[in-house]
Amino acid sequence: MPGAPSAPIERAAERLLTAARSRTPCPPVRDILPDASAQTAYAVQTLLTREALRNGRRVVGRKIGLTSVAVQQQLGVDQPDFGVLFDDMVVPAGTVIDIGTLLQPKIEAELAFVLGADLDHDDLGAQALRAAIDHVVPALEIVDSRIAGWDITFADTVADNASSGLFLLGDTPTKLGELDLRPLEMTLVDDTGATLSRGSGAACLGDPLEAVRWLARTCRDLGSPLRAGETALSGALGPMVPVVAGAVYTATVGHLGTVSAVFSSVDRQAAQQRPRVAAGRRDLTS
DSSP: OOOOHHOOOOOHHHHHHHHHTTTBBBSTTTTTTSSOOOHHHHHHHHHHHHHHHHHTOOOEEEEEEEEEEHHHHHHHHHHHHHEEGGGBOOOOOTTTGGGGSSSSSSEEEEEEESSSOOBBSSSSSSHHHHHHHEEEEEEEEEEEBBBGGOOOOOOHHHHHHGGOOEEOOOSSOOOTOOOTTTOEEEEEEEETTTTTEEEEEGGBTTTTHHHHHHHHHHHHHOOOOOOOOEEEEEESSSSEEEOTTTOOOEEEEGGOOOOEEEESSSOHHHHHHOOOOOOSOTTTTT
């Protein structure tokens, strides 16, 4: 983003920061941006990234968004976007996710590519791309929006770090080799056994590797290439679904294995902040 940010871009970033800090969704930012271009939206995202880095967060990768036609139709957009993955967005296996830390979460099944080499060069052909990927695992992304009611356009979601929330990685890494990811079938179920979403590798820009190529090229051209050790989330393999408090979600992606997310049944942060009274007296907030 050349030069100093304009006042509208700064106001949009501050609106999103306030929403995140207060856990209160805000109005869309498109109404205060000077235009709806990708350049303007990414300028807002850049301000938010700089603020995150100043606060000690660390970049661990990037996520691709809006790669599934089904998700594009859900959100009324027709092109991919990307956001930044920070270290505090990674959910360790077995962790119960406090649903109160999220605003209006949804969940989607993806593939995660962990890089073994930098993707900062001109050759992003199929063989070079495969050689740079150390391994692939199933992943779940908990997408979230700081914008009330998910009332978003492309500019809104890009500004809001591609509606990023949290993500989980499967624990069985698979070497990519010449593996064809397109026919891999994905199912997302909850703890009742109900199938909530179905898809395949082909639902992600025709091939998840094409999504990674798009991301690598875009990040390289913006001067912030993907680096060895970082994770690239492919984008959804099928429609995303709203998260229900207390539910468990499990995604299976072909023979690559499974990954699960467990959510708390209550807002733990709010519960901990409730005022307490002396023993033997009723908690007035209950």
